[in-house]
Amino acid sequence: MREMTYIQALNEALHQAMSEDSAVFVLGENIRGGMRPETAGLDDAFAPGRVLDMPISEAAFTGFANGAALAGMRPVVEFQVASLMFPAFDQIVNQAAKLPLMLGGQAHIPITFFLMGAGAGGGRAGQHSDNPYTFLIHAGIKTVCPATPADAKGLMLAAIFENDPVAVVVNANLLRTTGEVPAGSERTPLANGKVRRAGRDATVCAIGSLVPAALEAAERLTADGIEVEVWDPRSLLPFDKEGLAASVAKTGRLVVADDSARTCGFAAEVAGLAAERCFDSLRAPIKRVTRADVTVPYSTPIEHAMLPAAGEVEAAVRAIAA
Amino acid sequence: MREMTYIQALNEALHQAMSEDSAVFVLGENIRGGMRPETAGLDDAFAPGRVLDMPISEAAFTGFANGAALAGMRPVVEFQVASLMFPAFDQIVNQAAKLPLMLGGQAHIPITFFLMGAGAGGGRAGQHSDNPYTFLIHAGIKTVCPATPADAKGLMLAAIFENDPVAVVVNANLLRTTGEVPAGSERTPLANGKVRRAGRDATVCAIGSLVPAALEAAERLTADGIEVEVWDPRSLLPFDKEGLAASVAKTGRLVVADDSARTCGFAAEVAGLAAERCFDSLRAPIKRVTRADVTVPYSTPIEHAMLPAAGEVEAAVRAIAA
Amino acid sequence: MSESRDPVEWYRRMRRLRRFEMRAAELVGEGEIAGPVHEYIGEEAVAVGVCAALRADDVITSTHRGHGHILAKGGAPDRMYAELLGRDSGYNRGRGGSMHIADFALGIFGANGIVGAGAPMACGAAYTFKLRGEDRVAVPFFGDGAMNQGVLLESFNLAVVVDLPVVFACENNGYAISSPIDEMLGGELVERAAGFGLPVRSVDGMDVRAVHAATSAAVERARAGGGPTFLEFRTARYSVHNIATGARMRDSRSEEMLAQARGRDPLERLAGELSGNGGWGAGGREAVDDEIERELEGAIGFARNSPRPRPETALDYMYADTYPDFPAPGWEQ
Amino acid sequence: MSESRDPVEWYRRMRRLRRFEMRAAELVGEGEIAGPVHEYIGEEAVAVGVCAALRADDVITSTHRGHGHILAKGGAPDRMYAELLGRDSGYNRGRGGSMHIADFALGIFGANGIVGAGAPMACGAAYTFKLRGEDRVAVPFFGDGAMNQGVLLESFNLAVVVDLPVVFACENNGYAISSPIDEMLGGELVERAAGFGLPVRSVDGMDVRAVHAATSAAVERARAGGGPTFLEFRTARYSVHNIATGARMRDSRSEEMLAQARGRDPLERLAGELSGNGGWGAGGREAVDDEIERELEGAIGFARNSPRPRPETALDYMYADTYPDFPAPGWEQ
Numbered sequence A, B: 001m002r003e004m005t006y007i008q009a010l011n012e013a014l015h016q017a018m019s020e021d022s023a024v025f026v027l028g029e030n031i032r033g034g035m036r037p038e039t040a041g042l043d044d045a046f047a048p049g050r051v052l053d054m055p056i057s058e059a060a061f062t063g064f065a066n067g068a069a070l071a072g073m074r075p076v077v078e079f080q081v082a083s084l085m086f087p088a089f090d091q092i093v094n095q096a097a098k099l100p101l102m103l104g105g106q107a108h109i110p111i112t113f114f115l116m117g118a119g120a121g122g123g124r125a126g127q128h129s130d131n132p133y134t135f136l137i138h139a140g141i142k143t144v145c146p147a148t149p150a151d152a153k154g155l156m157l158a159a160i161f162e163n164d165p166v167a168v169v170v171n172a173n174l175l176r177t178t179g180e181v182p183a184g185s186e187r188t189p190l191a192n193g194k195v196r197r198a199g200r201d202a203t204v205c206a207i208g209s210l211v212p213a214a215l216e217a218a219e220r221l222t223a224d225g226i227e228v229e230v231w232d233p234r235s236l237l238p239f240d241k242e243g244l245a246a247s248v249a250k251t252g253r254l255v256v257a258d259d260s261a262r263t264c265g266f267a268a269e270v271a272g273l274a275a276e277r278c279f280d281s282l283r284a285p286i287k288r289v290t291r292a293d294v295t296v297p298y299s300t301p302i303e304h305a306m307l308p309a310a311g312e313v314e315a316a317v318r319a320i321a322a
Numbered sequence C, D: 001m002s003e004s005r006d007p008v009e010w011y012r013r014m015r016r017l018r019r020f021e022m023r024a025a026e027l028v029g030e031g032e033i034a035g036p037v038h039e040y041i042g043e044e045a046v047a048v049g050v051c052a053a054l055r056a057d058d059v060i061t062s063t064h065r066g067h068g069h070i071l072a073k074g075g076a077p078d079r080m081y082a083e084l085l086g087r088d089s090g091y092n093r094g095r096g097g098s099m100h101i102a103d104f105a106l107g108i109f110g111a112n113g114i115v116g117a118g119a120p121m122a123c124g125a126a127y128t129f130k131l132r133g134e135d136r137v138a139v140p141f142f143g144d145g146a147m148n149q150g151v152l153l154e155s156f157n158l159a160v161v162v163d164l165p166v167v168f169a170c171e172n173n174g175y176a177i178s179s180p181i182d183e184m185l186g187g188e189l190v191e192r193a194a195g196f197g198l199p200v201r202s203v204d205g206m207d208v209r210a211v212h213a214a215t216s217a218a219v220e221r222a223r224a225g226g227g228p229t230f231l232e233f234r235t236a237r238y239s240v241h242n243i244a245t246g247a248r249m250r251d252s253r254s255e256e257m258l259a260q261a262r263g264r265d266p267l268e269r270l271a272g273e274l275s276g277n278g279g280w281g282a283g284g285r286e287a288v289d290d291e292i293e294r295e296l297e298g299a300i301g302f303a304r305n306s307p308r309p310r311p312e313t314a315l316d317y318m319y320a321d322t323y324p325d326f327p328a329p330g331w332e333q
């Protein structure tokens, strides 16, 4: 298979989706003219109007995409930075998420919310360092957090062709990672977690950019004879509850590694699920390794101090697998 | 003590806060002229400009209140219906929540987000039936959900005089409930849960309108010799973790009753906390009793079918206390 | 079904709108309708005049005050009452209620409980027509109060810069609940829209002829690729903002203003004209009125006789694509 | 500190703005500054002209491109560099970085990473002045791209209907990143603002005199209770949208346009005037330039010699009122 970067994989997914279905179009800020690598080449490759540069009107262009979706299109709405979804939040939560049920099945909203620039660690400070997927999930928006280039492509394709709103949350720290990516346009199914590394002593359920961190922690722990299973849910909503339960049944211990705000974050959901469904398998407290519950500060030492990394995952496993 | 309704208690809190501190002012839609009972009488009682009717511009008037707060005021921003916070979500999440840390302590934002009309059950349908506190909590906004008239008053006063943003989430179903309310302007401290009913067999952590439901369930269970402790956290962020742990240490069993969307909802956080901190006390799986993860439908039979009530709390306790 | 140039048909429709809501108000009073209901009475000429200028395949988005728009675009009273009564035979299978009624087969993209929110969706539908080379147009309805909502203002801009076949239909009834437009809106309403590069017209919204004429011109232009237009319809709601079981909202408006508005009644105006020029045809006005009564009576009967959704269907329609154990119920068995 | 009618002082400030950023760009290049930096170079006459018309107790809100505004309102280069370098001695104690620098003692309510978001906050500050009977004004800065953001448009309306002492300062540099204003903005910029009932003026933003004069007039009016004004400043940014360690953004703009803009350089224009009329005083232009170099050199030195925040302070300043175990750390020990 070919190696490519995560961002190239996203770009390839958009090219293929647009070729396969003329209902797919992309809109966002500054996406034409090769200004952004994820959308590079699209405006040359496709008919006029299928790549739309939008004014700085997140609410209206998200609503615009909702309307196009109701009219039969499959819009992909890019947010340059993940936290720029907040000005559009009403159109996401009160409209895209709610309309299908309120309409009683009369229409669907096959829209993709393409959230670039999620995650912290680059000195982008408080307003450009969010991992805001929990907001979307709690609102009922299907959400994927691909951790590898292959999943970036496969989950983007799945998102675009799903008949419901799906958010694709792209962590800025993964964009330049490389990996093998299939040439075809296979879609990675939702609700289908993946064991990234098998182990018997503890399960680390790791999200997005913490998948590599968890693998690193696992490497370190193996030296001490602790065998960690790193399990990547890939899609957070719908979530592969069976996959989680199977892993916890095997290991009896669970650490959830999730770089979003702690309180009511996705890690809480995973812990809540396990505390209800896997109680009898659990041999130790469930540990969450998350961000601190504060705005991401700018300066490197304090920024790093509040973000989870391999070291914290390792410590959490040690604390319960001891 | 005097009996009054929940909504009268809110109104009294606003009157007293405005008398005590000229920095307090109230803004929102249609709040003057006695159009809404929670703000009735304020525009007559106070100097012009302290009760402001706003255009239908939630984003701007929330930002306006943020700016006034930065300039030294204590604005109370009313949202007529809780889900109307979504058009203002950027000003809540990217500004009010984030500015204090980003400013490095230069300024505070003592703003109150006063969310009326939360909760479902009245055929208000999808866009007017949210209990959206989890969104606020995950964003780091301090949040209270008063369950009684006395707490409505005491927590509203606490919110107004807290030096940070605080959301007061008012469930529409509680507005006409009555109870004793102190005449003074004592504030109910945050992070201070309350045992509403003592018991030894299971803890029900109940939020807002589910406090009466939990008490009803407890009544029914007592007939079968199951003694439930109903614990009301009152403020969800900050949360009284010690109070929760103390109750679970006593009962060894936990049901969380929370009428907001299930996945990544507040109940998940409580379960996550208990699964980490109270693991050794727990003698059964942690049960969450929440809304289903769907938009609230209009028609009564299906609306009721997806909302938690006393019966579901009772069943959950039975399932683990058996 | 929607397009019409026949004044008797216009009257019939206005009558249908008005009587539909008067009967709905009774049903609210009797506790048969749950939830809020926003009456359109007084504003009938706007919905009817606008929709009579639209084809069946054109699209509208509506507001919290949506019954009139939906009926005028061809919505069936029986399925609407069924929706208001929370029946499975309702347009939204009882899932939406008054504020969310839609009929996608008729281009009705739905009422909406969030002020201003329908407008960008109308723009997106219009863009779809444009991309596909279809000569359809989209018409978002919204009120004067919505003119202060950011998403609507952003939509004006989008419609202009993307050059969309959209006709913005602003129903200026002078109030947003209790707040008068003079205290809420800076500048002049049509000039605000013009500032976004939209051609604008202000129209007497109590005159169905004027509404139809102005809309027809704007729609024609849009269909021909001439881009968006903004129309202000000056109108008045007769009733309080919102009625709900057990509680009519207070009205902050003056008796005088209301009496004046009623003096310009759009039904009486057109009826007077038709009586004057012998335009009624066979049965006269009474025949039309009776026909509407019978129609609505039958529609209410249909609604009352329809079953409510079964509780076990409460989680249906949330997603088109579902998964095992998804969406999650609120409690585990 | 902010108010000034002295052209040499204006030049000094513009020079400070420009050189501050040229040095900042070097620090970015050398990896000393993390995160994005949006250069203001080319637009100096706007910030300097506007702020020279403001008192120290007036308030501004700024944008992602904020260094110029902050310096022009009196911000200290040493504490600004310290902030950019992530030092505890920075304005925001290293918590904010380029996009969030503020100095509340100088009425600088902060740069902001969300386009348009500062404007409603300026309105709220202005309302506070009004309630307290103070004759202070608030000036939100924002770009042409922000003119399409709902919250800004809503703020125009608020300022008019609440009658606030606000001067809206729109920096029209013709682009929002790669998107030219002609493709993004329907209608004409100042007419859009006028549509909200705002008095408007369009001003040559490369001419500090013109900027100062127009702002002074608007500020005077606002101070006297005359309400808000909208000012468009036609300007140009010379650099790319954003520079960051290891990557300058691409520029989609034409060489021609840029050359033309540079030909209208605000510093050279004022310098030419001062040279022509012997206005420089003792040391001439060189003395001013040298003074600025020394000042900035010292400021960078200060920043470099300041310590970074200690890791154990990472959770500080999130809340004014804290509680045990709150805010929560990301992992339990």
Ligand SMILES: Cc1ncc(C[n+]2csc(CCOP(=O)(O)OP(=O)(O)O)c2C)c(N)n1
Pocket (backbone or CB within 6 Å): B029, B056, B058, B080, B084, B087, C064, C065, C113, C114, C115, C116, C142, C143, C144, C145, C146, C147, C149, C171, C173, C175, C176, C177, C241
């Ligand atoms: C974004 C938003 N804000 C507030 C409300 C509450 N609300 C419902 S209708 C209404 C007044 C709307 O006024 P207008 O747009 O003039 O329409 P009208 O009711 O007069 O037809 C308000 C404030 C809402 N539904 N949505």
Ligand SMILES: Cc1ncc(C[n+]2csc(CCOP(=O)(O)OP(=O)(O)O)c2C)c(N)n1
Pocket (backbone or CB within 6 Å): A029, A056, A058, A080, A084, A087, D064, D065, D113, D114, D115, D116, D142, D143, D144, D145, D146, D147, D149, D171, D173, D175, D176, D177, D241
């Ligand atoms: C609400 C929002 N949308 C998008 C962005 C990303 N962004 C940052 S600056 C910018 C362009 C702003 O253009 P303009 O307002 O003209 O200011 P300029 O950069 O030209 O000074 C964009 C799109 C943002 N920060 N905030």
Ligand SMILES: [Mg+2]
Pocket (backbone or CB within 6 Å): C143, C144, C145, C171, C172, C173, C174, C175, C176, C177
């Ligand atoms: Mg109105």
Ligand SMILES: [Mg+2]
Pocket (backbone or CB within 6 Å): D143, D144, D145, D171, D172, D173, D174, D175, D176, D177
């Ligand atoms: Mg610009």
